Amino acid sequence: MSTHIGAAPDQIAPYVLMPGDPYRARWIAETFLEDPVQITDIRGMLGFTGTYHGVRITAQGSGMGQPSMGIYAHELFQDYDVQAIIRVGTCGAISDRVSVRDVILGTSASTDSAMNRSRFGDVTYAPAADFELARIAAEVADQGMLPVVAGGLFSSDHFYNPDASITGTLAQYGVLGVEMEAAALYTLAAQFSRRALAVCTVSDHLLTGEETSAQERQETFEDMIVLALDTIER
Numbered sequence: 540m541s542t543h544i545g546a547a548p549d550q551i552a553p554y555v556l557m558p559g560d561p562y563r564a565r566w567i568a569e570t571f572l573e574d575p576v577q578i579t580d581i582r583g584m585l586g587f588t589g590t591y592h593g594v595r596i597t598a599q600g601s602g603m604g605q606p607s608m609g610i611y612a613h614e615l616f617q618d619y620d621v622q623a624i625i626r627v628g629t630c631g632a633i634s635d636r637v638s639v640r641d642v643i644l645g646t647s648a649s650t651d652s653a654m655n656r657s658r659f660g661d662v663t664y665a666p667a668a669d670f671e672l673a674r675i676a677a678e679v680a681d682q683g684m685l686p687v688v689a690g691g692l693f694s695s696d697h698f699y700n701p702d703a704s705i706t707g708t709l710a711q712y713g714v715l716g717v718e719m720e721a722a723a724l725y726t727l728a729a730q731f732s733r734r735a736l737a738v739c740t741v742s743d744h745l746l747t748g749e750e751t752s753a754q755e756r757q758e759t760f761e762d763m764i765v766l767a768l769d770t771i772e773r
């Protein structure tokens with residue numbers, strides 16, 4: 540086991556899906572995996588391992604925010620030799636190029652997080668998705684007729700951002716949605732020479748104020764999970 544994950548070394552699969560919400564990890568395991576087994580519940584951050592089309596998959600909650608994602612992704616890469624992580628999350632749209640219910644493939648992740656400033660100082664590192672995972676996800680989405688938009692995410696340390704104008708500025712540079720985890724995941728994947736991709740359903744729109752219903756969120760989340768599973772098993 541690691542400091543924050545209670546699983547035995549062989550209980551975590553090489554391929555991991557990470558929702559922010561640990562209850563989503565349980566739902567993914569119970570809905571899509573065969574023979575799912577809970578492999579950790581330290582601090583309530585649940586993780587499960589099962590198989591999808593015969594491929595071992597782990598669904599592990601990340602929590603909200605980059606420090607939390609950073610703890611779990613670091614330990615998954617370092618202590619469990621995980622090879623690829625797909626964040627399956629939700630985000631708020633900041634661009635008129637996307638609508639609620641769209642699925643965003645986060646090709647890059649801008650961030651206001653102090654975590655990368657303490658890593659890189661004055662250099663602005665560019666956290667980016669693994670190209671192969673992103674390419675496969677786009678291909679799978681096309682085959683499944685799932686409306687995905689590929690573009691940048693903004694991984695903020697704020698949910699209630701005191702500077703509300705920043706998302707408008709970022710949208711002018713092509714950033715599509717705001718969430719709170721992808722940049723930490725991409726930076727750690729690069730540190731460990733592993734693969735990572737963030738796929739986010741748009742649950743709310745910061746420009747229009749539009750929000751999805753719980754039912755709509757559930758439906759788009761299901762489509763996204765199938766996309767992530769069909770991508771990571773390739």
Ligand SMILES: Nc1nc2c(nc(Br)n2[C@@H]2O[C@H](CO)[C@@H](O)[C@H]2O)c(=O)[nH]1
Pocket residue numbers: 559602603604628629630631632695697698699717718719720742743745
């Ligand atoms: N900062 C931010 N995070 C968001 C937003 N909408 C969503 Br869904 N999120 C994500 O949802 C959680 C906050 O509700 C975090 O884990 C974020 O990744 C938003 O408008 N802003």
